[in-house]
Amino acid sequence: MHDLVPLSIPNISGNEWKYIKDCLDTGWVSSVGSYVDQFEKNVSQYVGTDYGIATVNGTAALHLSLLACGVQPGDEVLAPAFTFIAPVNAIRYCGASPIFIGSDPKTLCLDVNLVNEFLSRECVKQDGGIYSKQTGKKISAILPVHIFGHPVDMAPLNEIASEYGLPVIEDASESLGSEYREKKTGSLSTVACFSFNGNKIITCGGGGMVTTSQESLANHIRHLSTQANRIPFEYEHDEVGYNYRLTNIQAALGVAQLEQLDSFIEIKRNNAALYRRLLSEIPQVDLAWEEPWAKSNFWLCTLLVPPADRKPLMEYLLAQNAQVRPAWKLMHTLPMYQDCQVYGMEQTEAIFERCISIPSSVQLNAEDIEYVVGCIKTYFEQL
Numbered sequence: 001m002h003d004l005v006p007l008s009i010p011n012i013s014g015n016e017w018k019y020i021k022d023c024l025d026t027g028w029v030s031s032v033g034s035y036v037d038q039f040e041k042n043v044s045q046y047v048g049t050d051y052g053i054a055t056v057n058g059t060a061a062l063h064l065s066l067l068a069c070g071v072q073p074g075d076e077v078l079a080p081a082f083t084f085i086a087p088v089n090a091i092r093y094c095g096a097s098p099i100f101i102g103s104d105p106k107t108l109c110l111d112v113n114l115v116n117e118f119l120s121r122e123c124v125k126q127d128g129g130i131y132s133k134q135t136g137k138k139i140s141a142i143l144p145v146h147i148f149g150h151p152v153d154m155a156p157l158n159e160i161a162s163e164y165g166l167p168v169i170e171d172a173s174e175s176l177g178s179e180y181r182e183k184k185t186g187s188l189s190t191v192a193c194f195s196f197n198g199n200k201i202i203t204c205g206g207g208g209m210v211t212t213s214q215e216s217l218a219n220h221i222r223h224l225s226t227q228a229n230r231i232p233f234e235y236e237h238d239e240v241g242y243n244y245r246l247t248n249i250q251a252a253l254g255v256a257q258l259e260q261l262d263s264f265i266e267i268k269r270n271n272a273a274l275y276r277r278l279l280s281e282i283p284q285v286d287l288a289w290e291e292p293w294a295k296s297n298f299w300l301c302t303l304l305v306p307p308a309d310r311k312p313l314m315e316y317l318l319a320q321n322a323q324v325r326p327a328w329k330l331m332h333t334l335p336m337y338q339d340c341q342v343y344g345m346e347q348t349e350a351i352f353e354r355c356i357s358i359p360s361s362v363q364l365n366a367e368d369i370e371y372v373v374g375c376i377k378t379y380f381e382q383l
């Protein structure tokens with residue numbers, strides 16, 4: 001049996017030990033320390049924003065961003081149904097509800113035309129805001145997610161958002177280093193969020209970051225992340241805050257990982273190209289690819305297969321030690337969110353039925369990729 005080919009595992013091969021040892025040697029292990037400052041500076045510089053606020057994870061970054069953008073209890077936020085659950089849960093943490101908009105079958109991301117259609121046909125402008133006709137509730141933000149590393153078509157989305165006066169909160173958790181028209185994701189909207197959990201392109205073990213170029217938002221998010229303590233040492237808290245700061249140890253890991261990010265992206269893009277070349281010999285299968293205006297970090301390479309083959313092929317690959325996984329169950333099918341409004345979901349349901357994410361770790365070599373593609377070929381030959 002071939003050794004396990006993992007889906008997406010950390011690559012710890014730079015200064016991680018050195019920087020973490022420094023934290024331990026100096027005693028700066030908690031949520032204040034030079035690595036936290038350094039990590040914020042390095043990520044925001046890399047992405048191209050003026051500010052970065054490190055958080056305990058990506059979900060916390062999303063929660064604070066939604067709050068700081070003014071999402072209130074009873075509001076609604078436009079979001080994709082085809083996403084990992086974290087951004088949708090973060091909407092709920094604010095007491096708001098998602099409205100699920102369908103996804104584009106080419107990018108697998110929020111379909112910008114459907115967002116436009118929904119706002120113009122299914123909503124009314126009233127009292128300076130925009131309200132859903134069906135629910136009567138105020139829409140207060142749009143939350144696009146760059147799925148599997150591929151950017152959302154942000155220019156038209158931002159145009160629509162500004163026409164309706166809505167802030168855009170970019171969930172860039174999966175897309176650190178990806179580019180939209182030569183600008184990095186995380187710098188394309190009002191505010192953006194990253195995750196550095198163990199399966200992301202770089203990891204802090206667990207961690208997150210908000211990036212923005214709006215000073216007032218950055219200050220508010222930082223304030224909320226430290227229990228909203230207005231005057232340090234006097235415990236003068238002026239609103240409900242959160243203990244959402246990243247620790248120095250995690251940030252040390254992040255600083256070391258970020259030093260290697262460009263090389264990780266190069267490897268992942270080369271691996272995706274090799275997968276694509278080898279998979280082109282299997283007519284039943286496509287690899288989700290990038291649009292001409294996009295440069296993806298190919299965080300997770302994802303196959304598009306005939307719906308009837310999705311489950312049996314996954315089972316076959318897992319049995320061959322190739323770690324694969326399905327896409328996330330669509331959000332509007334989950335019990336907590338099945339009563340939420342949905343719009344334009346037909347194509348999205350079809351996408352979900354076709355997706356299998358395949359091994360995409362930085363450590364993957366050509367032999368692993370040939371092995372995985374060989375297994376896929378064998379599966380179809382045996383049919």
Ligand SMILES: Cc1ncc(COP(=O)(O)O)c(C=O)c1O
Pocket residue numbers: 057058059060083084086087145171173174194195196197206207208
């Ligand atoms: C799209 C997306 N958003 C948010 C998150 C949440 O990040 P975290 O696990 O760091 O809370 C993740 C990953 O876990 C994600 O993939």
